[in-house]
Each structure stands twice: as structure tokens, then as C-alpha cells.
Amino acid sequence: MSSDLETAANRDTLRRVAIDPISRVEGHGKVTLLLDEAGQVHEARLHIVEFRGFEAFIEGRPYWEIPVIVQRLCGICPVSHHLAAAKALDYVVGAVPVTATADKMRRLMHYGQILQSHALHFFHLASPDLLFGFDAPVAQRNIAGVIAAHPDIARQGVGLRRFGQQVIAATAGKRIHGTAAVPGGINRHLSATDRDALLAEADTMVAWSQAAVALVRRLHEADPALYDRFGCVPSSLMSLVRADGAMELYDGQLRLRSADGEVLRDAVPSHDYMDFITEAVKPWSYMKFPYVTDLGPEAGWYKVGPLARVQNCDFIPTPLAEAERRAFRAYSGGAIQHASLAYHWARMIEMLHAAEVIRDMLPDPDLTGGERMAEGPRAASGVGVIEAPRGTLIHHYWVGDDDLVRWCNLIVSTTHNNEAMNRAVREVARRELDGQTLTEGLLNHIEVAIRAYDPCLSCATHALGKMPLEVRLVDAGGQCVAQKVRNG
Amino acid sequence: MSQPTFLLDGQSVPFDDGQMILEAARAAGRYIPHLCWHPDFPPHGSCKLCVVKVAGRHVSACATPARAGAEVESDTPEINTERRTLLQMLFVEGNHFCPACEKSGDCQLQAMAYDLEMTTPRFRHFFPDRPVDASHPEVLLDFNRCIYCELCVRASREQDGKAVFALTGRGINKKLAVNAESGRLADTDFAANDKAAHICPVGVILKKRVGFAVPIGERTYDRAPLHEVALPKLEGDT
Structure with missing residues (x-):
């Protein structure tokens, strides 16, 4: 697929630039730019250099362990893996559908997760770039800098994330790595105490989320030359939507929309994903490259996540977020937005939607009482698809008669965006690299482009750690001619 | 007197x-x-x-x-240090991954590690790789968590009258085995209501399809520490 991303006629004459590792993303990645003699970026590769192998080591484990094991993939959105696994295994235990209580508890947990993850990404990881500029000193361009310069924004960001985490704790049992979703249902109710505590703050969270959307919108309107063009990578968009076309993050059917807005595929049942999507493998990355099978690898790659979801749905079923979606569409005159930084705007619209959903769901008596578990005829396999904060997340399991997992397949959100991220890196590098010198500015711009996708490289393959930035400029002979190192 | x-x-x-x-x-x-x-x-x-x-x-x-x-x-500090060392050796001999273990909160090994304030396994892990025995319709065996207490061996032999379990091998190669020619639990007369099915202090012998039905945080040793739970109820206790 996309051969111009990764092949060159005379590879020996290319110069190699590596950004390793990339900071303020979840997990470890590395970027290599191969330059030709004219100093033009000929190839761009986002390498995912780590390997985790969850799919292999959960084979042979009993199915009821799986929602708890697989969430250890990630410390940022474990809830998404927890729920996707439980949803898939509902089919295995015949709990289709689960009870109203189970469905609502899981939904509430999920929207808590969307809220906290989007708040974390925007305020803690991305806002320093947007508020101070990509080339601001590293010492300022971090969350501590935001706290110093914009204390109200920082306070609201921290508060929104905290609230999301509290929703998760109240529904999952813990803020991180809870155990409430089990195959067939849920193992707890929402307590009245937790419900009341969350309700007391729910309106404030909606208001703060509105302010966050307004902030990103102002940034776009203030500098359209940057925001509309930076890392712009036109592509199809994929996400779940509800049967009536509404935004739906917990359950639904797959929809694919073309780069110019035409619905290409609609109402694809999530359990048909294996016919719908093919995963290509590249020798230089552990992360696969999915594409829509019948469109082929050249035309069939797509973006997922907030930017896809906000533009793929026909409407958002909460009023404040829907108004912001309309403003988002009106900003581009109805055209589909593909610029990397538009992800942030879409992400904040989704955060507002999540805050509204949480506020509206909390008084529901099904959360505090009612049947928690359902069961029915056993099935040998199940597929669970959910819109995780970063995009469409697919879990698929086969379970033997002896209750052990025989086979599993996980396609995580970041993987779907692999091609788009590679293209965004190349687009930015081609515009910013002068061909002679490695500048901090170039590296910052490439990182900002990748960060916009909020990639979870741990989910895609590996683990979290401190990520200082090391950049090496290597000539075609393997000689390091320039190096920059800074601490993350 | x-x-x-x-x-x-x-x-x-x-x-x-x-x-x-x-x-x-x-x-x-x-x-x-x-x-x-x-x-x-x-x-x-x-x-x-x-x-x-x-x-x-x-x-x-x-x-x-x-x-x-x-x-x-x-x-005393001296004796508790010795106990911690013994615990640490037990932890590295098996695969005791509490975060994803369904026995978490009901496991005596885990509860004792909390009780004795063990903060790290310290020794090199053995990472045993013994296949799970899921052949029995009601009970699953995860041999990688065995601490060789032989309570199942003794319960099956002395109370159930069946001799379903045995320890085989010696020293570092010692392991729990099922007393059947095939080595599979399904090929024994083991039953889910046997005493041996309910006596494992860790996560080896597990009733199937229970998993995380009881939330973490509401389990035996979440409610009270091992040194309280393990004592017999005295007169006047509620």
C-alpha cells in the first residue's frame, strides 16, 4: 500500500533522520525520514518498535479472565478494552442482549472513559503545543507551563479528567483497571452515594466541556492558515454509528464515509469486520496497516477517532454537542475536515457529548438496581466493537467447549490510524524540513502531527515509560552527522 | 491442677x-x-x-x-523477615499475577503478602509454563499457581476417599499432578462438591464460570486482613 511512502529508486543515496522516541504520546515510537540528495523527504515512517503479544498469551486462558487481563494493555483507556472484551464474550455466554442495568452501567463507564481520556489528551498532552506554539521552549511547553500561564484552563482540565475517573471508579470499582464488566453483564450497581456525588458536579462538567470546545474553536478561527492545513491528510472516515445515524460510542454498526463526504458503506454489522477490513503487515513496524478489503490497500485506508466520528454521524444525540458539531461543519462550509489539528476540536465536541450523556444518565434507576446478569445458549465466538477514545476498537474471541480461549484478534484504534499518521508525518516533514539542518522546530512539528491522533502505541503494541526525545541525522553510509537529545 | x-x-x-x-x-x-x-x-x-x-x-x-x-x-522482625523471604520464594516459583487472577482478594498467599508487608518478589521469577487443565466440565486447574501445600491431595485422599491429586517430582521439579493415566481431571472421579474442590488457598482449583462475579473490593481479604479471618470465631464475636 501507498508505495511512495516507503520506497525509493536509489535507497543508498538517501539520508536518514530518526526521531526516537516521540514524546507526549502513550507508548514508544520512532520516526525515520529518508531524504534524497536534493534534501526532499522521500520516505516517512512511523515505526512502532515494540511488541506486546497479548493475542498470543491469552490463548489457553479461561474466557471469564479475559476482560480483566486485556485491559492491562493500557493505563489510559483500560475501560475500552475491558468493555470490548466483555461485549464480545456476551455472545459466548449467550447474553444477547445484556440486561438494561448491565448496558447502562457499561455505557456510563464508557462515557466516563471518553471524558477522562479526552481531557487528559487535550489539556495535559496537546494544549501546551496549541497555547504556546509549536516552537515555544520545551521548559514551558508542558502541563506545568499551562498551569502557570492559564491556571483556569488547567484547573478545568484536571477537574474534567478527575470527574471522568470518578465515573469510572463508581461503575468499574476502580479508577484504573476495574473489574465490573463480566461476560454476560456487570457485577455491581451504582451506589446512590456515588450517583449523588457525581450529579452534584455534572452541570459544571458540561459547562467546562463547553468552554473547552470554545477554546479550540477560537484557536482554529484565529489561525486558519495553520489549523486548516497542518498535517492535512484526506482519507475515508470509519466509525460506529447508531442505526438512525446518530453518534454512538458504545455500540452500533460500522459506517465508512469517503474523503469528500459520501457514505461508501453503511450499516456493516460489527461481527462482519473480518470481511470488511484487511490488515497489511510491513517489515519495519509491529503495527499493522488496516484497509477496507474491497477498496484495496491504496484506496481503502481510513481515519478513525474523534475527527472521523464527528463527521461520520448524521447528528449527535445531545443538544449542546450537536450545536457544536454543526458549528464544526459550518466552519468548513460543510466540507469534510482532514487537518490533523481538527482532531482536537472534534475531540472536545465528543468530550462535551460525554459530559451531557453522563449528566443525563445518572438519575436512571436501572443503574442503582435491577438484574445485572443475563445468559442464554452458548456460542463458540464473539466480536465486540466499541468506539474507544482514540477510535474503533475490535475484540474477537473463539472459545472452546472447555471454556478456554482458542484464538483472539484485537484491532486497536491507533492501528486503524497507522497509514494516516505516516502520511501526516510526511506531509509535515516535506513542508518544514530545509534539507540541510535538523531543527527543533521540525521535530516539534512532526511530534505535534502525530500527537493530534492521540496515538496509543502501547495499545497498538507495547508499554508506557518516560520518553525523552532523541533525534539522529544519519547519512546514507550510516554515519551520524547530527544529534539532538532532550529530556521528555 | x-x-x-x-x-x-x-x-x-x-x-x-x-x-x-x-x-x-x-x-x-x-x-x-x-x-x-x-x-x-x-x-x-x-x-x-x-x-x-x-x-x-x-x-x-x-x-x-x-x-x-x-x-x-x-x-518479631527476625521471624517476619524469614517469613517474607519464604513468601517471596513462593511468589517466584509460580505465576502469581494478582491483577488478572480471579482468586485475588480470596487468595491466602496474596493476603499473607499484604499482612507481612511484602512489597516485591525480589528473586528471579521461574515463570513456569504448565498448561491449564480445563477438561472437567465444572472445575478448572491452573497448575502455575500451586504452592505445594498438598491440601487438595490430603482432602481428596482423607475426606473424599478419591486420591485425585498427587505431587510428583522432587525439589525444584516438584509439581501438582492429577492421578489419572491421561493426567486430565475429566478422567478422574473428581466432583465439584468434593472437599478438595474447595480447599485450595490460592488460585489452582477454580470453579468454572465464576471469575469476577464478586467485585474486587468486596472479597474475603478485602473486608478483613488474613490475621483476623484465619482465627476461629470466639464466643461473643459477631
């Missing part, structure tokens, strides 16, 4: 003739850590967690008869 007594960490503990130190302490409401000891079975003396110091010697409290006037040291 008054009942004889010994001193446990300086406090007087009465005992009956022939009673072991651990039993007498327990009857008096005093906890001495143990994993392989069980009130329904004779002392086994394999886990060594009940180690105490008597007259300068380190002995198993479960298998050492109480003696009048003896001075027994149990809850």
Missing part, C-alpha cells in the same frame, strides 16, 4: 497436653501465619510460614508440641 502455659511474644498462652504451638495459640485468639496447615488435617509442615523461634531454634509452630514455660518468638 491449672492448665500449663507457654509464652508467645511475652504473653501467656494456655495449652492442652499434646497440642501444637500453632493450635494452642489459635485457640487463644493469637495468630501465627500459616498456609499448609488446616484445622481439619494433621500438621504438614511444608510451607514453613508458621516458623517461630523457640530456645534459639527456628521450628514449625504447626508441628512443634507446646511445652510448659517455653518462650516462643513469632511476631
Whole structure:
């Protein structure tokens, strides 16, 4: 697929630039730019250099362990893996559908997760770039800098994330790595105490989320030359939507929309994903490259996540977020937005939607009482698809008669965006690299482009750690001619 | 004639003739850590967690008869350090991954690690790779969590009259085995209501399809620490 991303006629004459590792993303990645003699970026590769192998080591484990094991993939959105696994295994235990209580508890947990993850990404990881500029000193361009310069924004960001985490704790049992979703249902109710505590703050969270959307919108309107063009990578968009076309993050059917807005595929049942999507493998990355099978690898790659979801749905079923979606569409005159930084705007619209959903769901008596578990005829396999904060997340399991997992397949959100991220890196590098010198500015711009996708490289393959930035400029002979190192 | 007594960490503990130190302490409401000891079975003396110091010697409290006037040291830094080391060795011998283990919160090994403030396994992990036995329709065996207490072996033999389980191999190669030609639990007369099905202190013998039905945080050792749960209910307790 996309051969111009990764092949060159005379590879020996290319110069190699590596950004390793990339900071303020979840997990470890590395970027290599191969330059030709004219100093033009000929190839761009986002390498995912780590390997985790969850799919292999959960084979042979009993199915009821799986929602708890697989969430250890990630410390940022474990809830998404927890729920996707439980949803898939509902089919295995015949709990289709689960009870109203189970469905609502899981939904509430999920929207808590969307809220906290989007708040974390925007305020803690991305806002320093947007508020101070990509080339601001590293010492300022971090969350501590935001706290110093914009204390109200920082306070609201921290508060929104905290609230999301509290929703998760109240529904999952813990803020991180809870155990409430089990195959067939849920193992707890929402307590009245937790419900009341969350309700007391729910309106404030909606208001703060509105302010966050307004902030990103102002940034776009203030500098359209940057925001509309930076890392712009036109592509199809994929996400779940509800049967009536509404935004739906917990359950639904797959929809694919073309780069110019035409619905290409609609109402694809999530359990048909294996016919719908093919995963290509590249020798230089552990992360696969999915594409829509019948469109082929050249035309069939797509973006997922907030930017896809906000533009793929026909409407958002909460009023404040829907108004912001309309403003988002009106900003581009109805055209589909593909610029990397538009992800942030879409992400904040989704955060507002999540805050509204949480506020509206909390008084529901099904959360505090009612049947928690359902069961029915056993099935040998199940597929669970959910819109995780970063995009469409697919879990698929086969379970033997002896209750052990025989086979599993996980396609995580970041993987779907692999091609788009590679293209965004190349687009930015081609515009910013002068061909002679490695500048901090170039590296910052490439990182900002990748960060916009909020990639979870741990989910895609590996683990979290401190990520200082090391950049090496290597000539075609393997000689390091320039190096920059800074601490993350 | 008054009942004889010994001193446990300086406090007087009465005992009956022939009673072991651990039993007498327990009857008096005093906890001495143990994993392989069980009130329904004779002392086994394999886990060594009940180690105490008597007259300068380190002995198993479960298998050492109480003696009048003896001075027994149990809850001391020296003895608890030894117990922690034993625990650490048990943790690295098996695959004790509490975060994803369905026995978490009901596991005596985990509860004891909390009780004795074990913060790290310290030693190199063995990472055993023994296949799960899921052949039985009601019960699953995860051999990688065995601590060789032989409670299932003893329960099956002495209470169920079946001899379903056995330890095979020696030393570092010791492992739990199922007493069938195929080695599969389904090929034995094991039943889910056997005593042996309910006695495992860790996560080896598990009733199938239960998993995380009880939330973490509401389990046995989430509600009270092991040193309280392990003591018999005394008169007047609620």
C-alpha cells in the first residue's frame, strides 16, 4: 500500500533522520525520514518498535479472565478494552442482549472513559503545543507551563479528567483497571452515594466541556492558515454509528464515509469486520496497516477517532454537542475536515457529548438496581466493537467447549490510524524540513502531527515509560552527522 | 491442677497436653501465619510460614508440641523477615499475577503478602509454563499457581476417599499432578462438591464460570486482613 511512502529508486543515496522516541504520546515510537540528495523527504515512517503479544498469551486462558487481563494493555483507556472484551464474550455466554442495568452501567463507564481520556489528551498532552506554539521552549511547553500561564484552563482540565475517573471508579470499582464488566453483564450497581456525588458536579462538567470546545474553536478561527492545513491528510472516515445515524460510542454498526463526504458503506454489522477490513503487515513496524478489503490497500485506508466520528454521524444525540458539531461543519462550509489539528476540536465536541450523556444518565434507576446478569445458549465466538477514545476498537474471541480461549484478534484504534499518521508525518516533514539542518522546530512539528491522533502505541503494541526525545541525522553510509537529545 | 502455659511474644498462652504451638495459640485468639496447615488435617509442615523461634531454634509452630514455660518468638522482625523471604520464594516459583487472577482478594498467599508487608518478589521469577487443565466440565486447574501445600491431595485422599491429586517430582521439579493415566481431571472421579474442590488457598482449583462475579473490593481479604479471618470465631464475636 501507498508505495511512495516507503520506497525509493536509489535507497543508498538517501539520508536518514530518526526521531526516537516521540514524546507526549502513550507508548514508544520512532520516526525515520529518508531524504534524497536534493534534501526532499522521500520516505516517512512511523515505526512502532515494540511488541506486546497479548493475542498470543491469552490463548489457553479461561474466557471469564479475559476482560480483566486485556485491559492491562493500557493505563489510559483500560475501560475500552475491558468493555470490548466483555461485549464480545456476551455472545459466548449467550447474553444477547445484556440486561438494561448491565448496558447502562457499561455505557456510563464508557462515557466516563471518553471524558477522562479526552481531557487528559487535550489539556495535559496537546494544549501546551496549541497555547504556546509549536516552537515555544520545551521548559514551558508542558502541563506545568499551562498551569502557570492559564491556571483556569488547567484547573478545568484536571477537574474534567478527575470527574471522568470518578465515573469510572463508581461503575468499574476502580479508577484504573476495574473489574465490573463480566461476560454476560456487570457485577455491581451504582451506589446512590456515588450517583449523588457525581450529579452534584455534572452541570459544571458540561459547562467546562463547553468552554473547552470554545477554546479550540477560537484557536482554529484565529489561525486558519495553520489549523486548516497542518498535517492535512484526506482519507475515508470509519466509525460506529447508531442505526438512525446518530453518534454512538458504545455500540452500533460500522459506517465508512469517503474523503469528500459520501457514505461508501453503511450499516456493516460489527461481527462482519473480518470481511470488511484487511490488515497489511510491513517489515519495519509491529503495527499493522488496516484497509477496507474491497477498496484495496491504496484506496481503502481510513481515519478513525474523534475527527472521523464527528463527521461520520448524521447528528449527535445531545443538544449542546450537536450545536457544536454543526458549528464544526459550518466552519468548513460543510466540507469534510482532514487537518490533523481538527482532531482536537472534534475531540472536545465528543468530550462535551460525554459530559451531557453522563449528566443525563445518572438519575436512571436501572443503574442503582435491577438484574445485572443475563445468559442464554452458548456460542463458540464473539466480536465486540466499541468506539474507544482514540477510535474503533475490535475484540474477537473463539472459545472452546472447555471454556478456554482458542484464538483472539484485537484491532486497536491507533492501528486503524497507522497509514494516516505516516502520511501526516510526511506531509509535515516535506513542508518544514530545509534539507540541510535538523531543527527543533521540525521535530516539534512532526511530534505535534502525530500527537493530534492521540496515538496509543502501547495499545497498538507495547508499554508506557518516560520518553525523552532523541533525534539522529544519519547519512546514507550510516554515519551520524547530527544529534539532538532532550529530556521528555 | 491449672492448665500449663507457654509464652508467645511475652504473653501467656494456655495449652492442652499434646497440642501444637500453632493450635494452642489459635485457640487463644493469637495468630501465627500459616498456609499448609488446616484445622481439619494433621500438621504438614511444608510451607514453613508458621516458623517461630523457640530456645534459639527456628521450628514449625504447626508441628512443634507446646511445652510448659517455653518462650516462643513469632511476631518479631527476625521471624517476619524469614517469613517474607519464604513468601517471596513462593511468589517466584509460580505465576502469581494478582491483577488478572480471579482468586485475588480470596487468595491466602496474596493476603499473607499484604499482612507481612511484602512489597516485591525480589528473586528471579521461574515463570513456569504448565498448561491449564480445563477438561472437567465444572472445575478448572491452573497448575502455575500451586504452592505445594498438598491440601487438595490430603482432602481428596482423607475426606473424599478419591486420591485425585498427587505431587510428583522432587525439589525444584516438584509439581501438582492429577492421578489419572491421561493426567486430565475429566478422567478422574473428581466432583465439584468434593472437599478438595474447595480447599485450595490460592488460585489452582477454580470453579468454572465464576471469575469476577464478586467485585474486587468486596472479597474475603478485602473486608478483613488474613490475621483476623484465619482465627476461629470466639464466643461473643459477631
